[in-house]
Amino acid sequence: MKLLKPRDTPVELRFLRMLRARMTLPDDQHYMNLEQGYAGERIMDAWLENLSSDCLVINDLLLEQNRRIFQIDSLLVFQEKIYMLDAKHSAGDFYIDGDKWKTISGVEIQDPLLQMRRSTTLLRKLLQQLRINIPIEYFLVFTHPEFYLYSAPPDLPAVFTPQVPRFLKQLNRMNAKINRKHEQLAKQLLALHSTDNPHMRLPEYDFDGLEKGVVCAGCRSFMQHRRKKFFCSRCGMVEDTETAVMRSVAEYRFLFPDRKVTTKGLYEWGGMQGSSQKVRQILLNHFKRVGDGRSSYYVD
Ligand SMILES: [Zn+2]
Numbered sequence: 001m002k003l004l005k006p007r008d009t010p011v012e013l014r015f016l017r018m019l020r021a022r023m024t025l026p027d028d029q030h031y032m033n034l035e036q037g038y039a040g041e042r043i044m045d046a047w048l049e050n051l052s053s054d055c056l057v058i059n060d061l062l063l064e065q066n067r068r069i070f071q072i073d074s075l076l077v078f079q080e081k082i083y084m085l086d087a088k089h090s091a092g093d094f095y096i097d098g099d100k101w102k103t104i105s106g107v108e109i110q111d112p113l114l115q116m117r118r119s120t121t122l123l124r125k126l127l128q129q130l131r132i133n134i135p136i137e138y139f140l141v142f143t144h145p146e147f148y149l150y151s152a153p154p155d156l157p158a159v160f161t162p163q164v165p166r167f168l169k170q171l172n173r174m175n176a177k178i179n180r181k182h183e184q185l186a187k188q189l190l191a192l193h194s195t196d197n198p199h200m201r202l203p204e205y206d207f208d209g210l211e212k213g214v215v216c217a218g219c220r221s222f223m224q225h226r227r228k229k230f231f232c233s234r235c236g237m238v239e240d241t242e243t244a245v246m247r248s249v250a251e252y253r254f255l256f257p258d259r260k261v262t263t264k265g266l267y268e269w270g271g272m273q274g275s276s277q278k279v280r281q282i283l284l285n286h287f288k289r290v291g292d293g294r295s296s297y298y299v300d
Pocket of ligand 1: 006033216217219221232233234235236237
């Protein structure tokens with residue numbers, strides 16, 4: 001298999017991870033859902049690494065068809081078929097009651113097939129517009145080891161964890177020969193990929209309202225500075241000052257793209273104590289300084 005688009009950490013999740021360390025999120029459940037979804041997608045990615053047949057893999061595609069946005073976790077282009085895979089990382093016992101999905105205690109949940117069917121229809125229309133005629137098949141891929149679905153009909157387009165090895169074997173046995181036409185199709189879809197997710201839900205935040213300090217890369221709690229190093233008392237991570245400050249700079253620039261990178265700003269952002277000379281030196285090591293004195297700032 002050829003991986004044409006690897007999966008990045010979703011932008012919304014990157015924002016929320018950074019913000020959550022420094023403020024109380026108004027909707028923590030939304031953040032947890034994103035983490036859970038991403039965890040499932042990465043498990044599916046690891047499984048798909050075992051694909052040995054000649055096929056193309058595109059992850060995390062955000063497409064638009066007639067002003068309707070749809071997202072595909074993984075799209076596999078085979079010689080005669082496209083597979084759309086949607087990772088589901090829920091844990092617990094569920095059952096299907098008629099056409100409704102419910103938790104074992106009877107609470108109805110969103111039918112994951114509805115969303116999948118909608119995406120399939122939209123992709124089909126999009127391909128028609130591109131004058132590409134290739135069948136599409138879709139599967140829900142259940143990635144959580146503690147997920148169980150009672151009374152699942154055998155024709156449900158789903159792959160459950162114990163079925164994954166056979167599912168992959170089946171794909172690996174398929175007639176597969178990718179040619180320029182397939183590459184072209186993949187290229188067209190990639191060109192249509194949108195990086196701008198309109199469904200992104202970020203809380204309001206500003207510099208003054210966020211807690212300051214250097215956040216641990218491992219567990220995202222605040223680190224302490226001692227003897228030229230940063231320490232995390234929660235997970236034991238140790239980091240030299242330069243690495244920790246540069247991580248903080250990256251965070252600062254990500255959260256505040258309109259703010260200038262200044263010694264004062266970064267000193268404050270990192271919750272530093274003592275002289276700001278060290279921060280200035282690190283910024284000088286990595287950036288170009290513009291201007292002099294108090295109004296100076298740093299650029300790439
Ligand atoms: Zn830590």
